[in-house]
Amino acid sequence: MDVASRREQILAVTTQLIAERGFWGLSMQDVADRCGLTVPGVLHHVGSKDGLLVAVLEHRDTQDARALAAELGWPAGDLTDTRELEAVALPEVCAALVRRNARQPEIVRLYAVLESEALAPDHPAHSYFAQRQRRVLDAFEQMARGRTAQPRRLAMTVLALMDGLQIQWLRNPDEVDFFHEWEALAGPLFADLRSTKSRRTKPV
Amino acid sequence: MDVASRREQILAVTTQLIAERGFWGLSMQDVADRCGLTVPGVLHHVGSKDGLLVAVLEHRDTQDARALAAELGWPAGDLTDTRELEAVALPEVCAALVRRNARQPEIVRLYAVLESEALAPDHPAHSYFAQRQRRVLDAFEQMARGRTAQPRRLAMTVLALMDGLQIQWLRNPDEVDFFHEWEALAGPLFADLRSTKSRRTKPV
DNA sequence: GTCTATAGGACGATAGAC
């Protein structure tokens, strides 16, 4: 097996294991076993346990940004590309986010677990999640700017509602339809959003 | 030191450590050290590591129910006491919950971390949190019944918003005023709640 | 009720052969 696909395999396996155990509960032995390797074999590819975590998060970010852009029909870019985000419709972006997340509960669980673990300042992923929250809030706020009196507050509400509903869904995936519930819950939230005259469906 | 207060000390120390590390990252050695005991000394009081976790959660539940009842001016009972919950005002209960939680970030962080970890079906606290979610949703729903068209959906929204805002607050305790933001975010949510003619401020 | 001593593993990581 060549370097690239072996690395992909390791990251995929780790993603699932972190979702089940969290980072503190993750063992290199388990990763190696599920990959059909030994522990030093895994470490050869990722350097250390912390390096493995970072690799998983970065890998997921690029993959996710691409998928989200495709889902929205954008040519390229992601949520970090803040040019002209005012022209983007927040409700549609949220719907796309939720629709995509609903299809991959494992990765969402990974984020839920790590997000809580990483509240501790000495967690290897602490600053990653701190920056991520700021980035998402800024993007949401910019999309809401000019259409509501308190864009920052709307951004916080949207993010909070999403995170909270995710937990309920993950705990009960069979009874809760994530996307359907999101639409029902978020609908009233977006009800009084003003549209701008130059509203477009994609940035740039 | 007598049995009871030694046990209290162990539970308090464990609470803080779980908040920092999660349950998988908790070590009996750390607990023993911070208590000025040895590991067997701690195990003597709680039986096992799992037993320690259960003890922490149960201890917190009783303590929290009592404090919440006091905050609302109730004579006794807690959220599990569902008699006549229709007569209770949901907004006031939520405000009391948030006000209390805002004063104890460590315990809130413990719940946030465990809540995510316990999404895995084989986690020792999995069923505890599954039951807890059901219990809280039922209570909220009952408080909203007769005052809104979709009480279950309002219950889910309230719980989701609370959990989500908690994460944002915990990640940034100095910049986010938990109670203040809750009032701002939840206000619109409760705006169209109808009051009942026999509305009282306490049950029974 | 708390201790010492220790069993019996699992952990992350390194060195060096192939």
Added chain:
DNA sequence: GTCTATCGTCCTATAGAC
């Protein structure tokens, strides 16, 4: 690129003295 072998550290839990 993956292995074997191994180091040193950490872990939960038990047995038995005081």
